[in-house]
Amino acid sequence: MPTEETRPMDGSDGKPYTKGFSEDGRGGTKPASIPEVKPRHRYIYYRLYTKDGPLESDHPIYSNDRFISRIASILVRPPHTAASLTRYLCKIEGLEHRQSALYQSLSDNKALDDSTRLSFRGTPGPGPSDIDPVALIVDTRTAENRSKASKSVESQKLLEWDYEPRYVYYRVYDYDGGAVSKTSFDEDDPSLGRVNALSVPPPHTASCLKNFIIRSEGISGHNVQLFEDEGSESAMKDSDALTLLSDTFPGFIADQPIAIMYESGTTNGSANKEDPNEIQIRELGEALAQIKKKFEEANLTHARELAEVREGWEKAKETHKREISEALSTIRQLQAKAIEVIVLKCHLLDWSADTRWHSMKTGDIFYTDGISMREKWCRTEFDCYLATNSLGKQAFVGKGDYMHLATLFLTRNLS
Structure with a gap:
């Protein structure tokens, strides 16, 4: 591990250096993006990962471990939460912060909630040293689409990390x-x-x-x-x-x-020899095929049920039309039935004066279609029927109380 002689507490950007290295520990000019750390502030060390393994930092500290880096705590915006720290780390590393997880220590088994408050002053806070950094896990696709704009500072000469690998x-x-x-x-x-x-x-x-x-x-x-x-x-x-x-x-x-x-x-x-990614792709394809098959089956079932409903509706309409037609036919048939009119008491009027009217006497029977109408007899209009007598003569017969008539409606087919 670097000693206190090689790691000054307040050197330019705070990175360890030995004789022959420049002030920023990278062999170049101090990066403008990393301000000098004041005594009341400190560095936050971090490592990057995807779920598949470690991810190189765009701003590594050591030449023999390019997966670890650090930032000045003063660059994390308030309030100091896990979300604020995650956003800044993603910003300088050219990563999308969505679908990322932040662990306060490599040994933690649970990621921090975005709203978790963090202390960036003093050593008890997250990422106090290179052997106890925070860990940022990002989505694999996010790492593949990593922005190149973040590599604005070239790492020229870095220190070697004197750390025994575990x-x-x-x-x-x-x-x-x-x-x-x-x-x-x-x-x-x-x-x-x-x-x-x-x-x-x-x-x-x-x-x-x-x-x-x-x-x-x-x-x-x-x-x-x-x-x-x-x-x-x-x-x-x-x-x-x-x-x-x-x-x-x-x-x-x-x-x-x-x-x-x-x-x-x-x-x-x-x-x-099949690649694990190919297996996952094949399994995903099979799962999608199953989903597509179920979706198509559901569509076919829906179409069949809809067709059955439409067919039932058409049948119901046809049945309704048929019933209406039958009802109308029944009405027409009823209208074609004869109505028997029996003269119970003949009026004193001499109907024979007009050949268009039947001459009636008590007991006569006439047949009519039951349709009432008004016709003139001797310049006076009377309610009447067009009727047929027993001899087959068709003429008008009067109706109403003044005729002293009674009618019995009997279904008798004239045909």
Whole structure:
């Protein structure tokens, strides 16, 4: 680690330097964007990650670890919350702050809420040193679309970080036994691999470590399990917490590595060469195809139900029309029926004076369609029917009380 002689408390931008380095610790002019840190303020150290692993900083401090950087606390706008710090870190690193998560320490298992208040004065606050930085996790797509405008300050000569790397040691097994690790460092033990503990993004759980090793090894099989050591009887739970910054976590010692086992997914035991991203793309495509299929089935069902409703409506309309037609036909048939008119008492008028009128006597029976009308007899209009007598003669017959007539409406078909 840099000593106090190589790390002044108040040197230009506050970065460590040795003889031969310029004041800003980068071999160049002091960046205008990083003001001198006053005694009442301090630096906030940070590391960048995606869910897949570490992300290089655009403004690294050390040449041998370009994933760590720092900012002056006075540049974070008030109120001093997790959201304010996240926004500024994303600003200077050319990243979108959406879908990001801020951890106060690499050892924290829970991200800070945006509204969490932070203390930027004194050492108890977040990111007090390069060995205890805050961690910012950003979306992978956000990192891919990273803005280039943030690289306005060129890093020329950086210090080397005198820090002993802390590794997580592990041994790789496929379903049949030991397999060659892609991170192997000992030619006499090719199945033994290791990853830098600082490269594992928080939260530090068995699931997070397992996924990081899977990506580091390019494992494309399935049923991947993580065991605490080679002698474990059962796999670790994904939610198991790991203290990767301590001296007690599983895999801390090379002679006692954790074990990761996977099945290749082939019948002959050979390794599956399919890229994990291709597997995810295929699975996503299959899921989308299922959603599309269900959507099309729902559309077909809806169309069928709608057609059935329309068909039922058309049938109902046809039935209604038929019923109306039948009712009208019935009315017409009823109108075609004869109405029998029986003369109960004949009036003294001599109807025979007009041949258009029937001559009536008591007991005569006439047949009419029952349609009332008014016709003249001797210059006087009377209510009457057009009727047919028993001889088949058609003429008018009077109606009304003055005729002393009674009518019996009987359904008798004249045809």
